[in-house]
Amino acid sequence: MTRDFAARPEQLFRAHTDPVLFARWVGPDDMATRIDHWDASTGGSWRYVSARDGTEYWFRGCFHDVRPDRIVQTFTFEGEPDGVALETLWFEDLGDGRTRLRTQSLVDSFEGRDAWLRTGMEVGVNEGYAKLEGMIIDGAV
Template identity: 80%
Template sequence: MSTVTETTIEADPNVPVIRMTREFAGTPEQLFRAHTDPQLFAQWVGPSSLVTRIEEWDARPGGSWRFVHTRGDEEYAFRGCFHDVRPDRIVQTFTFEGEPDGVALETLWFDDLGDGRTRLRTQSLVDSFEGRDAWLRSGMETGVNEGYAKLERMLTDGSV
């Protein structure tokens, strides 16, 4: 029996923050690995219609990362720096290179729910309400939900 969950996406009314929550049928260790191993990350992140190419990946405090989503001749690049990388939490910056001034500070938490289940919580702090609202209007929920569905399948089939 599998339980399909959607990601809860919320905009804080008082601070330019986006919070997301989703439960997975996987351990915190598996979720951490899926977020820090570049080969695994490339398999699940983003919309199903895009292919991900990792160009840089150093998942340690002070390390940086860059990946590119492609579809035909289209390319969408993202980059950032890891500030804290530990089994229960990752803190990193996140920038879409098409909007280089829009840097977010992201925190991801891996909450052990027991019985091989984990709640992933994320928080993205951006520099303005306008920037936050632009992210929300961008269709990001499609990429988030499709990516997390791919990750759930990988956890179920033992790829992670």
Template identity: 75%
Template sequence: MSGNAETTIEADPKVPVIRLSREFDATPEQLFRAHTDPRLFAQWVGPDRMDTRIEEWDARSGGSWRYVATRDGQEYAFRGCFHDVRPDRIVQTFTFDGQPDGVALETLWFERLDNGRTLLRAQSLVESFEARDAWLASGMEVGVDQGYAKLDRLVADGAV
């Protein structure tokens, strides 16, 4: 593991989209598995001090998902539908139950690089620039960075 992986998070100035990218010392197959296996997903998603409980997980085109993140007695539920699930790309919706009208359309790409590395690219299309800016102001980068660091450790430990 390189130990210096950085996640780039960018807001598109013309459409309400957030884009992120990060390189991993993992194959596309490993990253795909980490995003589609509920047992693995629960181990790495989100900030360090949160625990994740999977309530529904059907990682196939047309399937749906729901998980609850907990911290200090507080619960935060998220849900969505898998629209297209294939080894190089996942397209899904994402909704925080605390804001049920805010549905994002997310696409993740797993791009093979040299030396067993993979570039993960993702984009989230939200309903407005205000919603996009609220996501960015929420501290989402902490959960993204800490979650991906946990994913790095799972790969390094051979769990993925």
């Protein structure tokens, strides 16, 4: 996925590594997120829960490499514990206060990829990044 933001790379990096900010924007509009633990450093780990109508969805992963221009981490939905994705996020400075965010999620098969897409995660990603854009405009990031 690729998305351009009217933000500096360090703002997007902070939005992806600060647990308070992350919980405010991640996921679909109709879900609330709470951080269980968060260590956004190389070798650290994370876990959070997103909830809707009393139903909780837990996610976890490990940060393999965290640096200002790139984050490499794993991502697992605990309801499907064998479905581990390796994600890489790149923060590309476009100049003039704009940044291109590129993300790549690698899974073990085409079937695994298709199963992730059937969950509606694309809607959650798009709604989440729209919330992040609003936070940038409001000066929260």
